[in-house]
Amino acid sequence: MKLALTYSYLNADLKVIEQELQETLRAEHPVLAEASSQLLHAGGKRLRPVFVLLAAQFGDYDLEKVKTAAITLELIHMASLVHDDVIDESELRRGKPTVKANWDNRTAMYTGDYIFARALECLSTLNTPTAHQLLSKTMVELTLGEMKQIEDKYRLNQSFKDYLRRIRRKTALLIAASCQLGAIAVDAPEFVQRKLYLYGYYVGISYQIIDDILDFTASSKQLGKPAGSDLIQGQITLPTLIALQDQKVSHQLKKIFSVTKEPTSIEMEPIIELIKHSDAIERSYQISEAYLQKAFSTLKALPDVKAKQTFEQIAIYIGKRKT
Amino acid sequence: MELSLENIEEELKHILQHRYLQKYIQTPIIDQNKLILLYHLIEATPLEIEEKKKYIITTMLVQIALDTHDLVSETNSNESSEKKKSRQLTVLAGDYYSGLYYYILSKLNDVPMIHTLASAIKEMNELKMYMYYEKQQTLTIFLSRLKKLEAKLITRVGEHLRFPDINEFAENWLLTSKLTKEKHNFLMNKNTPVLNALNTDLVSGITRHDCVKTIEKAMNKYWEKSSSLLHELPSQFFLLRTELEDFFHDETPDFSSLLEQG
Numbered sequence: 001m002k003l004a005l006t007y008s009y010l011n012a013d014l015k016v017i018e019q020e021l022q023e024t025l026r027a028e029h030p031v032l033a034e035a036s037s038q039l040l041h042a043g044g045k046r047l048r049p050v051f052v053l054l055a056a057q058f059g060d061y062d063l064e065k066v067k068t069a070a071i072t073l074e075l076i077h078m079a080s081l082v083h084d085d086v087i088d089e090s091e092l093r094r095g096k097p098t099v100k101a102n103w104d105n106r107t108a109m110y111t112g113d114y115i116f117a118r119a120l121e122c123l124s125t126l127n128t129p130t131a132h133q134l135l136s137k138t139m140v141e142l143t144l145g146e147m148k149q150i151e152d153k154y155r156l157n158q159s160f161k162d163y164l165r166r167i168r169r170k171t172a173l174l175i176a177a178s179c180q181l182g183a184i185a186v187d188a189p190e191f192v193q194r195k196l197y198l199y200g201y202y203v204g205i206s207y208q209i210i211d212d213i214l215d216f217t218a219s220s221k222q223l224g225k226p227a228g229s230d231l232i233q234g235q236i237t238l239p240t241l242i243a244l245q246d247q248k249v250s251h252q253l254k255k256i257f258s259v260t261k262e263p264t265s266i267e268m269e270p271i272i273e274l275i276k277h278s279d280a281i282e283r284s285y286q287i288s289e290a291y292l293q294k295a296f297s298t299l300k301a302l303p304d305v306k307a308k309q310t311f312e313q314i315a316i317y318i319g320k321r322k323t
Numbered sequence: 324m325e326l327s328l329e330n331i332e333e334e335l336k337h338i339l340q341h342r343y344l345q346k347y348i349q350t351p352i353i354d355q356n357k358l359i360l361l362y363h364l365i366e367a368t369p370l371e372i373e374e375k376k377k378y379i380i381t382t383m384l385v386q387i388a389l390d391t392h393d394l395v396s397e398t399n400s401n402e403s404s405e406k407k408k409s410r411q412l413t414v415l416a417g418d419y420y421s422g423l424y425y426y427i428l429s430k431l432n433d434v435p436m437i438h439t440l441a442s443a444i445k446e447m448n449e450l451k452m453y454m455y456y457e458k459q460q461t462l463t464i465f466l467s468r469l470k471k472l473e474a475k476l477i478t479r480v481g482e483h484l485r486f487p488d489i490n491e492f493a494e495n496w497l498l499t500s501k502l503t504k505e506k507h508n509f510l511m512n513k514n515t516p517v518l519n520a521l522n523t524d525l526v527s528g529i530t531r532h533d534c535v536k537t538i539e540k541a542m543n544k545y546w547e548k549s550s551s552l553l554h555e556l557p558s559q560f561f562l563l564r565t566e567l568e569d570f571f572h573d574e575t576p577d578f579s580s581l582l583e584q585g
Contacts, residue, residue, distance in 0.1 A: 029452040083418060087411045089399055105399070106455060109392045109414070114448040116421060120441035124434050132429035132437060140422040147415050150408065151343050261404055 003045065003321075006313040009306070010053050013063055017049050017070050024071060024118050035099045035111040039078050042096045048073040048178040050314075055182025055196045057307035062186060068126050069181040072135070075119035077174065080142065082112035087146070088233075095224055131184050138177040145169025153234035154257050156244060163241055164205070171211075172204030195298050199311060202295035207318050209288040212237035214321075216276045228272030232265050238287065242280035249274055292319050326372050328362050331379050338380065338423060339387065347405075347412045349394075351387045351420070356500045358383060360477050360493055363563035368484050377431055381424040382476050385440050388420035389447060436483065443479040447472055466498065466541055469517065473497040489560060492552040496567075499545040502538055509535065 025036035049070035056066040084090070085098040086108045092098065100108040123131065148166050152158055179200035183193040215223065215230045216239050223229070230237050234257075236244075243249045252271050256263050275281075295315045302308050332353060339351050361382055365375045395413050402410065421444075428437045450472045454465065474494040481489050505517045518534055550571050556564050 027452075028449050029456070031456055032449065032452045080418075083414050086395065087414050104397045105395050105410075106397045107452075109395050109417075110448045110451050110455070113389065113392060113417075113421075114445055116418075117441045117444035117448065120425060120437055121445065124438035124441065127434050129429065129432040129434065132425070132432075132434060136422065136425040136429040140419065140426050143415055143419040143422050147341075147343055147412065147419070150411055150415075 003314065003317045006317065007050055007054065007310050010050065013053055013067070014046065014049065016063065017046075017053075017067050017074070020067060020071055021074060024075065024122060025115065027114060031103065031107060032111060032114055035082075035103065035107060036115060038096070038102065039082065039099065039111075039115075042094050044094065046074060048077055048174065051175060051178040051200060052182035052185070054307040054310055055179040055188075055200075056186045057305050058183055058192045058196065058302065059186030059188035065126065065185045066182060068122055069131065069178075069185045072119045072123040073174070073178045073181065075115050075122065076135070076139065079112045079115040079119065082108050082115065084146075086112075092224060126185065128184060131181055134177050134180055134184070138173045141169045141173050145173075149235065152236065155236065156250070156253060156257065158236055158241070160238075160241060163236070163238055167205060167208040167212075168201070171208040172201045175204035175207070176200035192302060195302055199295050199298045202291045202298065203315055203318060206288045206291040206295065206315070209238050209284055209291070210318060210321060213239055213281055213284050213288070216272065217281060226265050227276070228265070228268060231272060231275070232263065232268045234262070238284045239275055239278075239280045242283050243275040243278050246278065249278070289319060292316075326362075326366060326375050328358070331362065331376055332358065334376070335380050335383055338384070339420070341416075341419070344412055344416050344419075347409050348391075348416055351391060351416075353383065354386060354390075356497060357386060357477060359566070360489070360497070360563070361480065363560055363566075364477065364481055364484065364486060364489055366562070367486060367559035370484075374431065374433075377427055377433075378436065378480070381427050381436070382440065382480055384420050384424040384427075385444060386476055388417045388424065389444065391417035391420060393451075439479055439483040440476070443476050446479075447475050450475070462537065462541075469501065470494045470498040470545075473501050486559070488557050492549060492556060495545050495552055496549040499542060499549050502542045502545070505538065506535075506542070 021040055022037070025033070025040060027033040027036055052070040052073055053066060056062075056069075081093065082099050085093060085100050086105050089100075090098050091101040098108070099111050123135065145166055145168070149170065152162060152166065176197045177200070179196040180193050183196050188196075212230065215237065216228055218227065220226050226232065231240055240253075244253065249271065252274070256267060256271065260267060292315050296312065299308055299311055299315075335353060358379070361379050365378050368375070370378065391413060395417075396410055399407070399410065424440060425437060428440070450468050454468050454472070457464075471494065474490070474497045477493045477497070478487070478490040481487050481493070502517065505515045508515045509518055518538060553564055553567055553571065
């Protein structure tokens with residue numbers, strides 16, 4: 001099943017959001033306009049706007065109010081991607097050249113800052129302090145999560161809690177915020193807002209765990225980068241963390257990391273294969289599934305509207321996704 | 324309780340402290356001239372002390388965030404792993420300071436000020452792109468953009484607080500101050516983006532010596548303009564006027580040492 005089919009009834013509203021995203025990023029400077037437009041046309045799942053629109057179905061749905069939150073979330077996500085590409089030195093994103101690759105780091109920095117500013121300008125048309133409090137806290141946490149990710153690189157003695165805290169900040173909080181912002185925009189009851197936040201949080205954790213599994217199991221073609229890239233770059237994700245409980249893996253990784261500061265993909269290949277074929281993959285799936293189950297049970301308490309079923313289908317999709 | 328510049332600066336420094344960042348990136352520079360202008364601008368308003376403090380701190384956080392992003396190298400060629408980490412954390416530090424401005428104002432429930440600062444960031448990045456990309460701009464256009472860029476946050480905050488009278492002075496004085504910093508950096512053999520742009524892009528075939536002389540001429544012009552605008556500031560800015568009158572009286576632009584090296 002294709003993910004987009006689960007929420008096809010939102011297509012008309014998503015189209016409006018797409019048009020408004022284009023309007024919002026119509027910069028004066030031609031390079032700024034082109035870089036922003038390139039980002040928009042690079043596609044992406046628009047997962048965050050979808051979460052906002054779905055969450056808003058639990059209140060008095062009003063596209064005028066909801067679209068502001070949806071656009072803001074997507075812009076914040078885009079701004080962080082442009083800066084992430086400078087951090088990771090990425091040349092391609094979704095198979096297309098990144099802003100830093102097409103122009104340079106400086107242009108990517110200015111573009112990211114510009115998009116961030118447009119996001120805040122957009123949300124400040126809603127005079128809802130709770131929305132700003134939620135989003136600003138999320139943004140600070142997001143950056144702190146990325147800093148922690150750099151700090152934890154090549155650190156083999158980290159715990160599951162360290163990993164969880166990192167992916168919570170890196171992925172889960174923005175999805176949780178998307179769900180809650182949708183509910184805030186339509187004045188849904190606080191109880192509903194809280195449940196939707198938790199749903200987004202659990203789904204976000206599960207989504208990131210699956211991402212980390214796929215980094216080992218998907219093909220280079222599917223990933224658009226070599227398999228095991230996270231570990232090559234020193235990122236200790238859940239499959240590695242579990243595999244490290246095996247003495248053989250632990251010994252081998254310690255050896256590689258102690259000899260070379262930044263090992264190459266060739267040096268890392270045997271260990272990546274070892275993890276890929278270990279039970280760490282299955283055990284990671286089980287942990288992801290446990291979070292999905294938490295997401296499902298959170299939904300149970302919510303009123304029976306169509307969006308509730310869609311949220312369930314999205315969670316099922318996330319558990320099964322292969323790319 | 325009185326609002327003191329020293330206390331604000333201390334609080335700002337405290338907010339900027341981050342255990343991991345300070346190991347790998349340079350300590351953020353607080354632009355004293357912008358801080359002084361903001362202080363006097365906001366002091367002239369009827370806001371509560373706590374609000375005044377938050378306005379100054381958040382505006383300075385935005386300035387520091389954008390200045391931090393200006394430190395990210397244009398390309399990543401031949402980077403050591405330490406340099407790479409520093410580049411990565413410089414990107415994140417700027418994002419972090421921006422996030423903090425937003426976080427602090429959201430806790431104050433001040434959505435209009437969030438909007439004002441966001442608009443200023445948008446305009447500043449547009450201006451930066453024009454300055455970065457346009458190779459055909461004249462020196463006059465380049466300096467006029469630099470003038471707007473340097474004072475953008477203060478002028479937008481001034482408009483937000485309905486005190487736009489300070490804007491023209493702020494623009495001229497902050498440009499003078501920027502050019503003075505360039506002169507200082509030139510003498511210290513440090514990075515001088517304005518001189519570099521002038522040298523490489525604005526005037527073809529200009530010598531380094533002529534380039535310096537051109538900047539000095541501009542410095543002099545904006546110095547005199549600032550000096551005369553200072554006297555025209557409204558009475559609310561009496562303290563600023565007094566403080567800076569001494570400054571303008573004590574210091575006159577001395578370019579001799581620069582010319583010798585140029």
